[in-house]
Structures are given as C-alpha cells and as structure tokens.
Amino acid sequence: MRLLKRIDYYTLTQFIKLFLATFFVSLFVFLMQFLWKYVDDMVGKGLGLKVLAEFFFYAAVSLVPLALPMSIMLASLMSFGNMGEQLELLAMKSAGISLFRIMRALMIVIAFAVIGAFFFSNDVLPESQTKMWTLLISMRQKSPELEIPAGEFYKGISGYSIYVSQKNDKTQLLKHVLVYDFTSGFSNASVMSADSARLDVSPDKKFLIFTLYHGESFSNLQQQTTYANASKIPYRRETFAFKQLIIDFNSNFTQFSTSLLKNENVSKNVQELAATIDSLNKQLVVLRKGMAGMYLPQRFYGDLIHLPQPKNNSRVYQDSHYATDSLFIHLSEAQKKMAVSAALSSVTQTKGEMGFNNIQIKETEDTIRRHAIDWHRKFALSFACLVFFFIGAPLGAIIRKGGFGTPVVLSIFMFIVYYIVDNTGTKMAREGLWPVWEGMWLSSAVLLPIGLFLTYKAVTDSTLMNTESYTHLFKKSRLVVYHWLKNLVEKLRSS
Secondary structure, eight states: OHHHHHHHHHHHHHHHHHHHHHHHHHHHHHHHHHHHHTGGGTTTSOOOHHHHHHHHHHHHHHTHHHHHHHHHHHHHHHHHHHHHHTTHHHHHHHTTOOHHHHHHHHHHHHHHHHHHHHHIIIIIHHHHHHHHHHHHHHHHHSOOOOOOOSSSEEOOSTTEEEEEEEEETTTTEEEEEEEEEOTTOGGGOEEEEEEEEEEEEOTTSSEEEEEEEEEEEEEESSTTOOOSSGGGOOEEEEEEEEEEEEEEOOOSOOOOOGGGGTTSGGGOOHHHHHHHHHHHHHHHHHHHHHHHHHHTTOOOOTTSSOOOOOTTOOSOOOGGGOOHHHHHHTSOHHHHHHHHHHHHHHHHHHHHHHHHHHHHHHHHHHHHHHHHHHHHHHHHHHHHHHHHHHHHHHHHHHHOOOTTSHHHHHHHHHHHHHHHHHHHHHHHHHTTSSOHHHHHTHHHHHHHHHHHHHHHHHHTTOOTTOHHHHHHHHHHHHHHHHHHHHHHHHHHHHO
C-alpha cells in the first residue's frame, strides 16, 4: 500500500512540475500570437505602462482556457515519456501494476482540472474578456502620437495633409511646410505654405496648436460651384507673418465603461447565455409569425373593384370566382396606368418591408448562434482537457521518449489538428451551415476516438511506434498479395 502511495506521489510530482512549466510557456506563446494580431492598435498611441500591463493581464487570463489543454497534453506526454525512457514504467508493470493504476492519481487531478476549467470559463472569463475588449476599443479610439516625418506627406491628422521638408530635432522647428486643409471637402480645399512652423499640444491635450511663420494661404471663395475654366475660379490669397491653426485632436486616453459590452455574449456566463438564447428564440418566433401573418393573406388586386364579402366573413377570396385579367382589359388606358402604378407601388413597398423584416430575422439568428457558440465553448474547452490527457499520457507511454524533443513535436502536431478542426467547426456553426452543437463539439468528436485508441494500445503494450512491426506487417501483406495474384493467374491460364 505504501508502494502504491509512493507511485501516486511520484507521478503527481513529475506531472505538476512539467505542467507548471509548460502552462506558462504555452500561455506566453498564445499571448504573443494574440498581441501580434492587435499590435497596430497599441503601437504609436503613447499608452501608459499601467494601461498596457492591464491589457496584457486580461488578455492572459482570457487565454487560460486555450493554454490549459495544450499544457496538460504536453506535461502528461513528457512525464510518461520520461518514465518510459528510464524504464520506470516497465518496472511498475513488472510489479503487476497496470497503466490505469499508474494514471489513477493523475486522472483524479485532471477531473478536478476539468471542473475548475469550467467554473473558470463561467465565472472569471466573462469578466476578463469584458474588460479586455473594453480596453481594446478604448485604445483603438485614442489618437496616435504626433510624429510628422520629413520629406513625405503626413495624414495622421483627420482632414489635413502636411508636408515638411526638414525638421530640427533640438528646436522642434519645421522647415518649408505645406498644409492642405480638406475639412470643408476635397473640392474646397485650402492650401497654406510657410517657411517654418511649430506644432504644439494644448495643456488639456484636446487640441493641436499649429503655428505658421512667414507664408501664404489660398482658399476658394465660392464653394459648390462648377467652372468650365479652372483659371476663372475665384480664390483668396493671404500673406502672413504669423498664423495659428487650432485643430481638434484629443490625445488623451479615455477608457470606456464595461457597460458598453453588457449585452454582448463575451460578458455572460452559462445561465445568462441560456436566458438570452431562450428570449431571442421567442423573439424570432414572434418575428416569423408576424411576417407570415402580414403577407400570406394578401391579394394584390389593388382597389380596381370592390368585391362583396362572403357570407362566412372570410377575407380570403377564391381566385377562380373572379377573372382579374378580364376586369383589367375592360379598363380605360388611364385606369390601366393607374392600376399598374398602384400595383407596382404596393409590391415595392411590400418588398422593402419584407427585406427589412428578413434582415431583422437574420440578425436575430446570428445573435442566437453567437450566444450558443459561447455556451457550448465553455463545456467543450473543459472537456478538451480530459481528451488531451488521454492522448498525451498513453502516447508518452508508447513512444517512451522524454525531454523537449519528440513530445513537443507530437504535442504541437496534435494541437494543430485540434485547432484546425475546432476553427472549422466554429466557422460552420457561426455561419449557420451546421447546428451549433455539431460545430463546437467536432474537435472532441475527432480527438476522443484517437485518445481511446492510444489508451487501448498503451494498456495492451502495443508496438505502435515500433518500425520493425510495421515492416514485418508490410512483408506479410506483400506475400499474401503475391500468392493471391499467383493463384489468380493460374486459374485464368487453366480456364
């Protein structure tokens, strides 16, 4: 009994050490990949270290459910690979201890990890994602820091295009400046040239003060007027020794409130997602019934004739009782034009209403799918931890290779397969090509049989990675095929 407890302690110690190392490495890799995707929203904005650190923290917390399955698979593969390479697994099996008994302590830990991953995704993840996306939206809205280059046009200020020939870094003076002002429209642009200029920011960082020295300005006097000869367009020319432009340019960082995303799917837990899906489904039923009830009973006969109501007070007329073509033929030309115009107007209005209602229905369906995807993802990512453990542990016991070589390559390969399959299923579910549950559980449905197969091979001490067994099987198959072909040829000759 003491031996078995020592085995549990040993396997847990080996696994936890490797898990902590691989978890932080995996999290760092996913974080770098995520930040590289949004690096353009952060660079050149003059964001403070506190804002960036807060964004990195929330991004790292949001990526924990993605890094957890990868680290579990890599740690289990490396730990069992190390024990197999050092013949520790062979010694345990020789003592009559099965592989499931060796894995028992780790399976209990992984079960708790699966439950913990679900509660993390349900309780912590919505809060972190809400704050992360709110920060990202705030960073996107922040104006970039001014850094006007020399020798090229700068368009970082909305409505202006500025050209600077030279810059003095010590005095911050700009030489030979050309300014195009498009704030009144492209056709009514004003042009300013100056020998030198200086660009400053107001104390409240909400305006730019552009001071021009010794120059001229040209502006159009009559706006929105077309002239055949460009030389006849009236303009105003002004010569100045000193001129200031006040430009609206808020360079402060304004962080939006998290209430901005309170109705989005990223900010909701399982209960809130389920309630929203139920509410939207009821709303969708009302929209569809209302659309059907509005358009199905209609008859586009117009107001040409007043037909008597049937005795049963039904509003639906039998088309066979009235020859509408004959009625239309007996109208005068003016009445025909009026009838056709009224019919076209009615159909056009109905088409527009149906298009608007169809857009509402599609938007509601898209919102339902987004919420359903997040609902299933909270369970699917947690279940992926269990699937990856039953891939990594038996695979490590089969290959019997430790370290960061073969285990890392196999883990990356398996995770790439998982990532491609999961993204494919998510995209199909998001676009409505597949039911949401099929798309979100596709990766688990693909990888779970692989994990069960590897577990069976590891328990039965299969030579899955032994090339000699495959060579022997190939030779045996070749002989069988050879004898079968030989017998077939002999039969054909005898016949």
